[in-house]
Amino acid sequence: MERIPKVERGGELKRISNWVRIWVWGFVLLPVASLGWASEVHTNPLNRDPLVREAYQHFYNQDYPGAVGRLERFHAAHPGDPQPTAMLLEAVVFQELYRMDLLDTTFYANDGFLTGRHATADEDPKARDRIDALTDEAVHEADWRIGKNPNDVDALYARGWARALKCAYIAMVQRSFSAGFRLAMKAKDDEVRVLELDPEYVDAKLVAGVYEYVVGALPLPFKFLIGFAGITGSKSRGLEMLNDDGRRGAMTSVEARTVIALFLRREAKYKAIQVVRGLKSSYPHGYLFCLEEANLRKDAGEGMAAVAAYREIVADSARPGYFASAQLELTYFGLGDALRGQRHYGEAAQAYEQAAWAKSVGPELKIRSLLAAGECHDVNGERQLAVRDYKMAIDAGPNTSRADTARKRLRSPFRGV
Secondary structure, three states: OOOOOOOOOOHHHHHHHHHHHHHHHHOOOOOOOOOOOOOOOOOOHHHHOHHHHHHHHHHOOOOHHHHHHHHHHHHHHOOOOHHHHHHHHHHHHHHHHHHOOOOOHHHHOOOHHHHOOOOOOOOOHHHHHHHHHHHHHHHHHHHHHHHHOOOOHHHHHHHHHHHHHHHHHHHHOOOOHHHHHHHHHHHHHHHHHHHHHOOOOHHHHHHHHHHHHHHHOOOHHHHHHHHOOOOOOOHHHHHHHHHHHHHHOOOOHHHHHHHHHHHHHHOOOOOHHHHHHHHHHHOOOOHHHHHHHHHHHHHOOOOHHHHHHHHHHHHHHOOOOOOOOOOHHHHHHHHHHHHHHOOOHHHHHHHHHHHHOOOOOOHHHHHHHHHHHHHHHHHOOOHHHHHHHHHHHHHHOOOOHHHHHHHHHHHOOOOOO
């Protein structure tokens, strides 16, 4: 069994802990995706069933109830098979992550989400129990088949994918990075075994490629330390695997391209926008793809063009049926950031406040929005409004890192950086 070697306590241990969290984070970057349906690669024949294709069309346009309903029917029609169970698990997991605003990529664009104290997500016990049950079901179904045939690539793939999905849930909702790491390692081992048995089972390169990239991105001293435990990786090899999956994957083509785009975004490489625009062209009514394009335009410094992109999303959401589901608090937060970058502080504060008071806003985004609104009011000379927003941010999450910042702003007005 692979173990991470112990090191001296202090800064080094904390940095390794953060990189373990980043490894887990790689499994979280799978929320907006599509099916490539490539004919030349190997895949479970069930992946090509018309009902599955129909379900995923709904899934990638954020119509999660439509996807879940169709995958429940497919799951019921194939008892004992881990692949339909894993597909249903995927839809249920991301339906819940979306409900809690945890598919907000701006939250993961830097390491603050790893190191700060954040508001606890409003976990739905029924959704949690169903996710646990589906994960256990998929793993047990796969274990039974692998017990009869250790080289059953379909069962190995389904087990690895189910473990990766559970990893994403417990890391982001329950913030249990140690448990997530253990599941991530098991998921990686399953997918690597698939590729050993069948190199043309390209979908398995998603999880394996994330592992290679994130371990390869570790600073050299830490790579040396964990190398003694047999943990090695390569950024270039990871990207090569992800790119191959993006080109040829039968089930995870767009998942791979989404992960590539987010890795590039973290490294401030704005060619990520080319990847996202390709995804948006395939799913023009996919809210998350439209939002991510606007986010990347903002990050690339496009100024008022980014502002216009966010406003276009708001306008499109008002058109009946354009988006199956739009979490507009994410759009308003991005709009606030874009306006703030252009020094339109009054409009930015208004956008942040619209995000904070959206009916479906999650606790973390609410606190971020109120703190940002208060800072914009301060810079705009509106101290009374700033104090109001800082106090509401503290009330929304008194034990968070951003509440500490809000308390600091109450003592001394924010003057900008």
